[in-house]
Amino acid sequence: MLKTGPIWALGAMSGTSLDGVDAAMLFTDGEVILGFGESRYRAFSDAERQLIAAAFGRWPGEDGVAQAAELVETAHAQLLDQIKGAEVVGFHGQTLAHDPALRGTHQAGDGGVLAEVLGLPVVWDFRTSDVEMGGQGAPLAPFYHFACAKWIKADAPVVFLNLGGVGNVTWADPAKNKPEEAGALLAFDTGPANAPINDLVMARLGRPYDRDGELALKGSVDEPLVTAFLARGYFHKIPPKSLDRNDFENILELVADHNDADACATLCAIAAASVAKGMEHCPVPPTRVLVTGGGRHNKAMMAMLNVLLDCPVQPVEDVGLDGDMLEAQAFAYLAVRVLRGMATSAPQTTGVAASVGGGKISRPSV
Structure with missing residues (x-):
């Protein structure tokens, strides 16, 4: 059993945009943020990115999944072993498939392997318990966003908008005492964000992303296409709600006849309009x-x-705050909460039936 009070936790995140692995240290008691520590990043190579991408949409036992999981474990171990001083690790893994209505949620990577390599307790598989209780299993950063709202001393409701592969928002009221309290949070996925832009630029130009939006800035938006896209059913659902990276897998077909700049501009506009729709x-x-x-x-x-x-x-x-490391910090924060039997999601963040603490804990054998 870990000591009470604040501890140093090391969190890691690899998102669906497939840029690489983020790792960050956080000093916390699982409620408040008391300090930020070292952070590091490990990029995926093109070959690694392609190997993981080939397993998107697949479940345990299907082709390519074991290879993707081994790569995820190796990349995380290489990075996390460089950062010393943690008492626990929060390991999100790499989401390959997410379908809470039917099959659940699948993050590749075994926390037990990392526990043995790092010699530290590892908290992982954060989403399954939420899905099993009827929740969306996502987003999971909102409880940390609530702590961030307190840390910045916000005196009125604020929104944290994460623009990763998929976009998601957390509306937080810092006047509340705890994240699971009614009215403290509302969170949900807004729509596609970076993933389709990254996929398009990689397919057409061999680049991982549109740096600083340079292409999009030169393009013209296809406004009728954006309007038609937002007519889809997802954007009219009441939150909480969540998406998989591949839920809009035909999105690139919509801009297939557009030049590179116009395609990027239109995909940016879809992401922004999705957020605006969600803010309602x-x-x-x-x-x-x-x-x-x-x-x-x-x-x-x-x-x-x-x-x-x-x-x-x-x-x-x-x-x-550090926008490159916020999600890695979130899983450090959630790891401490799991260790201490605290909730990690609630009805207003994932639609789960009641506040639930997710996550498995794997401890090294020696």
Whole structure:
């Protein structure tokens, strides 16, 4: 049993945008943020990215899944072993498939393997318990976003917008005492974000992403296409709700006849419009939107958000947070909560029947 009070936890995240693995240290008691520590990043090579991407949409036992899991474990072990001083590790793994309505959720990578390699307890498989209780299993960062709202001393509701492979928002009311308290949070996936842009640029130009939105800034938006896309049923569902990276797998077909710049601009516009549509669900309009994830570097997407939303849109760096490491920090935070038997999701974040603490704990044999 770990000591009470704050401890150093090491969190790791590999998102569906497939850029690489983020790792970050957090000093926390599972409720409040008390300090930030070292962080590191390990990029995936093109070959590694292709191996993992080939397993997208697949479940344990299917072709390519074991190879993807081994790669995920190796990449995480290489990175996490460089950071010392943690008492617990939070390992998210790599999401390959997510379908809570039918088959559950699948993150590749075995925390037990990492526990043996690192010689530390590893908390992992954060989403399954939530799905088994009827929840969406996503998003899981909102409890940490609530702690961040407290840490920045927000005095009114604020939204954290994560623009990863998929976009998701957390509306947080810092006047509440705990994240599981009614009215403290609302969270859900908004729609596609970076994933289709990354896929298009890789397929057409052999680049992993549109750096700073340079292509999109040169393009023209196909407004009728954006309007038609947002007519899809998902955007009319009441949250909580979640998406898989491949839920809009035909999206690139929609821009197949557009040049590179116009295609990127239109995909950016879809992402931004999806966020704006989602903001209609906020219980109270937020005072500001704080953006994390790779999409905050996309100048075209950020400009579109500033036009569409009725409040300031800022990168989280403006309030002293690290947008590259926020999700890794979130899984450090959640790991401590799991160790201490605390909730990690609630009805207003995933639609789960009641507040639930997810995660398995694997301890090294020696």
